[in-house]
Amino acid sequence: MKIGELAERTGVSIRSLRYYERQGLITPLRKANGYREYSALAVETVETIKLYLNLGLSTEEIAGFLNCVLMKKEAFCAEVMPLYRSKLEDIERQLLQLNQIKSNLEERIASIQQEQKESE
Amino acid sequence: MKIGELAERTGVSIRSLRYYERQGLITPLRKANGYREYSALAVETVETIKLYLNLGLSTEEIAGFLNCVLMKKEAFCAEVMPLYRSKLEDIERQLLQLNQIKSNLEERIASIQQEQKESE
């Protein structure tokens, strides 16, 4: 199938499909005219990529284990666990930060409201 | 005071001070030799900028009300509240997303551990 059809089927833009290719995530064959030719498996591959991107992994990180998980089950790709764990730590750090900012904002909002009430 | 001293006193890099100036956040005088000359108040101004940046506001947003809060109390600058509220909404959206990603990661980690246990 050609790139337009793959884009349609997966909901991923043509632009992104070409980007994934440049990042080494998917390597279609080429027709004599230079057009990319994707196998039927490409749909699954792209869905897998989407899934990992949604977990907050970068294309570079995904490249490190994609071949493995496409062949075996995720549980048997040694690269995956440490990545998940460190990503989880990242997330938790970000959550802490965001929650900190959130309380600061809430405090300021409350104190502004307080001052306005007092000045009435 | 010159820019190096202000940087030292506030802990903000010279590079960033010049950036804030370009964003319209602070406008030092110029000496005959072209050097920036900051008043003593500049320290407070920069501290105020830092505070708002830490609340997740952009320099552009800060520019919209900085003059006001430097003159009056924050509570009397009408621009501030709506900005705080919309920033708070942003934060809450991000928290939702991060928490979603976090649970997905945790689920996958748990399921990998489960599969590994079963295959022993």
Added chain:
DNA sequence: ATAAACCCTGACACCAGTGTCAGGGTCAAG
């Protein structure tokens, strides 16, 4: 044979604040 609908590559833009380098002026102490 022509037009519409595809496909190709390469490149700039975005976000936003900071680091850093190049190339050059100024000032103060020795």
Added chain:
DNA sequence: CTTGACCCTGACACTGGTGTCAGGGTTTAT
């Protein structure tokens, strides 16, 4: 008068996935 510590501007890089445009080739159906 020289040296070192400052200061100036302008510009590129980075992050990372995506949009979009330019400029050009191919295919398919009429």
